[in-house]
Amino acid sequence: MASSRLPVPNSTTSFWRSKPLSLDDHRTTAELPKKADVVVIGSGYSGASTVYHMLKMYEEKGLPIPSVVILEARQVCSGATGRNGGHLKPDPYVRPAEIAVTHGYEAALECANFERAHVPAVKKAIDEEGIDCDFVLTRCCDVLLTEDVASKLRAGVNMLRKAGLPTVVEDVYDGAAMDPKAAEQLSGVKGAKACFTYTAGHIFPYKFIHGLLNKCIDKYSVNLQTHTPVTVPIPAGPDPSxxxxxVTTARGVIRAQRVICATNAYTSSVLPEYSSRIVPVRGICSRIIPTNPATGPLQMSYIIRSSSTAYEYMIPRLDGSIIIGGARSEYLDKLDEWYDNVNDDALIPSVSNFFDGYMQRHFKGWEESGATTDRVWTGIMGYSSDNQPHVGPIPGRQNQYIIAGFTGHGMPQIFLSAKGLADMIVNGSQFKATGIPRLYQTTSDRITATTNATLELWKSNMSDLKSRL
Ligand SMILES: Cc1cc2nc3c(=O)[nH]c(=O)nc-3n(C[C@H](O)[C@H](O)[C@H](O)COP(=O)(O)OP(=O)(O)OC[C@H]3O[C@@H](n4cnc5c(N)ncnc54)[C@H](O)[C@@H]3O)c2cc1C
Known part of the structure; x- marks a missing residue:
């Protein structure tokens, strides 16, 4: 287990954060306020979206705007959100097929529809708030490089199609699912055995979050305090006095009516009961630049899968560069390099030159692209031990809420989870009425469970690998 689960100093610099924006080290007041109506811990996608929705709802209802203080351990949006792949990619069939088997079609449908609703919801907020964050609506091409992974995904798609799951029936194009020639032609990826395409988006995540926070500070007088880690677990209940x-920070104590933990991978630093439920998992990402001007832009975003657990995700940026993350095939067998690891101040040792030549190796016509690695960085995801996020009022704690554990897939899950959480806080709505998938609800049973989907999958992968050697 990591000795400290607080964010570490001197994190690697992602492409997104290479030019810090105005709020990066912001402190709205020089001193930490002594009290607030609501304290939010974390200034990533979860924290910023929750504050945004909450205050918008208070305003729309004509209610007094509460005082909100956001506490951030490092710079604004310096956690996973500021170092991710920028891929807003709802999953129409991989996770839904797994959920259909474990929890039934209704639960699978809820999750798939909820994720799909994120693309228009995020776009709407960007338009309404006038946030300049490079949003692009696109198709994601899910490329399957082995027959093994192709047949597994085909089976899932077919099962969901037979059940009439709208995300698959209406959105997934599977014309190249059976024919490798067609898959290579459609995807442009050498050796593709099959591919599916579906609606997705991509954005500049740091600019999006910065835009939301700017709005919250300007319009609703939110107090943002960067470089203010919460250093002591939060007591379960209010102080009777x-x-x-x-809430104890490195800069003093702030006393809150309500506390929202948007702490993702670092949740156990403030809520110890989640320590085995949300585990920090290190990931790696890069920016690639083609240097040959003749290289045409990619027309889609991508997932390129070499197995069920090893894949790369990829977005083409409007400046011609490409963001690629993944490289799991290089380090998955070395558990300590990624599992229960908060070290985004270093790269993953086993991933040396993986991204160099990636485009040339995989894309037809990119051999002479001169694509080179511009930058590589790491980031820490919050892996939930049952693969589902934890959202809602925290069992056994009064006036405390969680929105965390997005298991490396938060972009199409967080914005509307935050809206649902805001609905619970502002309107007193029950979880069920918010539209958040039932599987996301944080419950005592989930918190006290002892199973660990991440490690189970890892172990089965490792034994599978060994049996093939
Ligand atoms: C390399 C990488 C690539 C990824 N690519 C994608 C992708 O392409 N698509 C996708 O959907 N998802 C992707 N993800 C996952 C996605 O980034 C996350 O699901 C999402 O950003 C989580 O947002 P968050 O606000 O919950 O967490 P974070 O962005 O991590 O924010 C949590 C914040 O809380 C702060 N904090 C934590 N503890 C404390 C404390 N005790 N005191 C004060 N502050 C604290 C942290 O400093 C941090 O800023 C990727 C993640 C990584 C690391």
Whole structure:
């Protein structure tokens, strides 16, 4: 287990954060306020979206705007959101097929529809708030490089199609699912055995979050305090002396009526009961630049799968560069390099030159692209031990909420989870009425469970690998 689950200093610099924006080291007031109506811990996608939705709802209802303080351990949006792949890619069939088997079609449908709704919801917020963050609506091409992974995914798509799952029936194009020639032609990827395409988006995540936070500070007088880690677990209940929850930071104590933990991988630093439920998992990402001007832009975003657990995700940026993350095939067998690891201050040792020549190796016509690696960085994801995020009021704690554990897939899950959480806080809505998938609800059973889907999958992969050697 990692000795400290607080964000580490001196993190690697992602492409997104290579030019810090105005709020990067922002402190709205020089001193930490002594109290607030709501304290939000974390200034990533979860924290910023929750504050945004919450205050918008108070305003729309004509209610007084509460005082909100956001506490951020490092710079604004310096966690996973500021170092991810920028891929807003709802999953229409991989996770839904797994959920259909474990929890039934209704639960699978809820998750798939919820994710799909994120693309228009994020686009709407970007338009309404006038946030300049390079949003692109596109198709994601899911390329399957082995017959093994192709047949597994085909089976899932067929099962969901037979059940009439709208995300698959209406959106997934599978014309190249059976024919490798067609798959290579459609995807442009050498050796593709099959591919599917479906609606997705991509954005500049740091600019999006910065835009939301700017709005919250300007319009709703939110107080943002960067470089202010919460250093002590939050007590389960309010202090009887004033009915407030004391939140202890490196810069003093702030007393809150309500606390929202948007702490993702680092959740156990403030809520120890989640320590085996949301585990920090290190990932790696890169930016590639083609140097030959004749290289045409990619027309889609991509997932390129060499097995069920090893894949790359990829978005083409409007500046001609490409963001690629993944490289799991290089390090998956070395558990300590990625599991329970908060070290985004270093690259993953086993991933040396993986991204160099990636485009030339995989894409037809890119052999002379001169594509070179511009930058590589790491980031820490919050892996939930049952693969589902934890959202909602925290069992056994009064006036405390969680939105965390997005298991490396938060872009199409967080914005509307945050809206649902805001609905619970502002309107007192029950979880069921918010539209958040039932599987996301944080419950005592989930918190006290002892199974660990991440490690189970890892172990089965390792034994599978050994049996093939
Ligand atoms: C390399 C990489 C690539 C990824 N690519 C994609 C992708 O392409 N598509 C996709 O859907 N998802 C992707 N993800 C996952 C996605 O980035 C996350 O699901 C999402 O950003 C989580 O947002 P968040 O706000 O919950 O967490 P974070 O962005 O990690 O924010 C949590 C914040 O809380 C702060 N914090 C934590 N503890 C404390 C404390 N005790 N005191 C004060 N502050 C604290 C942290 O500093 C951090 O800023 C990727 C993740 C990584 C690491």
């Amino acid at each position: 004033d009915g407030r929850i004391p």
